[in-house]
Amino acid sequence: MYTRRTHRRTRTAAIVMAAALLATACSSGGAMSASPAADAGGPTEAPPLAALPQATPPALASYYGQKLNWRDCGVPGFQCATMKAPLDYAKPAGGDIRLAVARKKATGPGERLGSLLVNPGGPGGSAIDYLQSYAGIAYPEEVRARYDLVAVDPRGVARSEPVECLDxxxxxxxxxxxxxxxxxxxxxxxxxxxxxxxxxxxxxxxxLLRHVSTVEAARDMDVLRSVLGDEKLNYVGASYGTFLGATYAGLFPRRAGRLVLDGAMDPSLPALRLNLEQTAGFETAFQxxxxxxxxxxxxxxxxxxxxxxxxxxxxxxxxxxxxxxxxxxxxxxxxxxxxxxxxxxxxxxxxxxxxxxxxxxxxxxxxxxxxxxxxxxxxxxxxxxxxxxxxxxxxxxxxxxxxxxxxxxxxxxxxxxxxxxxxxxxxxxxxxxxxxxxxxxxxWPVEPKGEPHRIEAAGASPIVVVGTTRDPATPYRWAQALAGQLSSGRLLTYDGDGHTAFGRGSSCIDSTINAYLLRGTAPKDGKRCS
Incomplete structure (x- = not known):
């Protein structure tokens, strides 16, 4: 299944989860629940994602303590660096993977709030392209003033040792x-x-194909958080980026700061159910x-x-x-x-x-x-x-x-x-x-190593989950499901068309998210905007 992040000003691809080539939305409907395929697996059967220990394992200390050598990206206002992470977290001495990182430093005025990591979705969308072509210039001025906006291309993507298959x-x-x-x-x-x-x-x-999972990419984000000097990770993720961000919260709930998950996925669903619900979502959008x-x-x-x-x-x-x-x-x-x-x-x-x-x-x-x-x-x-x-x-x-x-x-x-x-x-x-x-x-030449699971992130600060009612790529029901799984989830609904909601024209959505990012004021669960 494929999802992507779009903007009126520029289209930045992003993606979703399972295996089809195209993307998503969800129907409410009886037709889905009547399907034997739709009933195969589901939230009640999926186990919770277990959090990792709070303490950094000694074998990972060199990664968490590394210093980045920032340099000019060639794009005015942006800096780039290369970060090392273990290719295999189970065997960190077995070799490194090099991940491309970019940032745009806070412009001021106002107190700096730390780093804000952004991801446009995917898997496969370049977070650095997204930062340089959209987030770093079009995110609200107040957010850009007080956060260093940061992006890392996940392992296997774009500038981070990209997977190549066909010419x-x-x-x-x-x-x-x-x-x-x-x-x-x-x-x-x-x-x-x-x-x-x-x-x-x-x-x-x-x-590399054995080590490009979402769990590994989320662990890379925690290394980056440490390298940037932040106690907690602040994050805006769209589409598949919501799965990545939620996975981070599930693994490191005490380190999850202000997280916005826009166009959310439901991690508890198996691939068949995801693809089937996404198909219904495209029908909703087409209607x-x-x-x-x-x-x-x-x-x-x-x-x-x-x-x-x-x-x-x-x-x-x-x-x-x-x-x-x-x-x-x-x-x-x-x-x-x-x-x-x-x-x-x-x-x-x-x-x-x-x-x-x-x-x-x-x-x-x-x-x-x-x-x-x-x-x-x-x-x-x-x-x-x-x-x-x-x-x-x-x-x-x-x-x-x-x-x-x-x-x-x-x-x-x-x-x-x-x-x-x-x-x-x-x-x-x-x-x-x-x-x-x-x-x-x-x-596929590599055996899968993930399974459907719930993400509860017990102990995390409030997490804002955004769902669009007629989203073609990430069905609204998925946002409801993820917000319900997260122990601190707050569902924010946009009654409208298109994929994702932040920065797409709703002053209600934008002002609500801005208040959360800038002041930590999470919306009341169930708030609706149009």
Whole structure:
């Protein structure tokens, strides 16, 4: 499963948890609870995450006591450094991993409040890119004045010994693979694509792949906290970043300071349940888009009075047409708009309602003029493909962490077929493709070492958990679940569309979070904003 962090000003990818390629939201519904797949595992069965000892183990003392050599990043106002962490915390003498760190020092005036670590999500999103392109310049001025804003690219991500799996041409082919196979031949081609992707990751970093878990990344954050000289970790995490932040709180509850978890995940769910609920979330977001689209002139999916269900049928028919005959795009690499790329383009626009006009135009161009360039551009932004054909390591790191953190949703194509009706009920538009996308971890070269678990973080200071009611990537129910698990969780609800809430236009959300970060004033549990 994949989630991403978006902004009106800049799109910074971020990701979520499990194994599909795309992202999320949650339905309330009876349809989910009626599903046998949805009932497999869940909060009542998941054990709690155990806290680590308060005292730093002697074998880790050199890591906790290291000094960072800050230098100019090449980006005005930002400094960069490299931090060492043990590759394997169980065997810290076995070797180091080097993690890239960046900061923007507090600008003043006002008393400095320490460091504020930020993470945009993922796994796979670059926290340093997020800091330099968004948080360090667009976070509220009062927050930037009183905190040193800090980012670390998690292990295996971007500048921190990145996992690499496929080159640009191979990735182009991978993203065009048909994920709605019609027969055994197409199913075999999809399985082969997943195997080639996994083999590429395994050959690039066979040892690193065993040590990119969320628990290890959270332990790295505690090393960074110590190196920065902070008694407690202050943190803003979005999307998958909420899972990372909650994991930190679970491991080190007495060291958790002011934590904002925006677009929260539910760590108690197994991969299949996560993917199924995320599929329903995309349907929720699409229904909201559909209602808006038919009110706009030129909506290619229907006119005034067209029901959201019919809009979905019209889009599904368009996808099926592309499955039979991809549309030209004018792409320099010769890529055509396949069903899989078109689906990715539509899903990319679900993350931010500000992208809906762009999606309408792209769909109109593709459906009426047989020009797939607009939808291809949306898909490329989702995959972080550069104009020269290179890709960031976003999707590689995403799979590496997800496939290590949880057992796979499926072990074979037969498993997918068995629950296809559940996915298609959750989303008639996206269900089939997202079900088959959930197969990718079945072929991963490294055994998973995580399991679903509750995070209680007993003894932690109040933790603010933010949920958006029609979030397409992290369902609102997940925020409710995480806030309920955390012993000090405070649920803050944004009644709206799009993925995450902080910095997306709600003065109520922003002022509430600012009060918490600046004065430690946590909102009353259950506060709602619009």
């Amino acid at each position: 640009g041409r191979e990735m182009d082919a991978y993203t065009q693979t048909d994920v709605t196979p019609d027969d055994e031949r197409e199913t075999g081609e999809l399985v082969d694509a997943y195997k080639k992707f996994a083999e590429g990751c395994g050959s690039d970093a066979p040892t 909201s888009f559909a209602k808006d689209c038919v009110r706009q002139p030129g909506c290619p999916l229907g006119g005034p009075g067209t029901s959201p269900d019919q809009v979905g049928k019209n889009l599904k028919a368009f996808f099926e047409k592309l499955d039979a005959e991809p549309a030209p795009t004018g792409d320099a690499a010769g890529r055509r708009l396949t069903e899989s790329l078109a689906t990715t383009g539509v899903i990319a626009a679900m993350y931010d309602e500000a992208a809906w006009p762009q999606l309408r135009e792209a769909l109109a161009s593709a459906m009426k003029a047989n020009n797939g360039a607009g939808l291809l551009a949306l898909a490329d932004s989702y995959y972080e493909r550069e104009p020269d054909g290179d890709y960031s390591n976003l999707m590689f790191a995403n799979a590496a962490v997800n496939c290590l953190d949880l057992p796979p949703a499926f072990s074979s194509p037969d498993g997918v077929r068995a629950v296809l009706p559940d996915f298609e009920k959750a989303s008639p538009v996206f269900g089939e493709g997202l079900a088959w996308s959930s197969l990718n971890c079945a072929y």
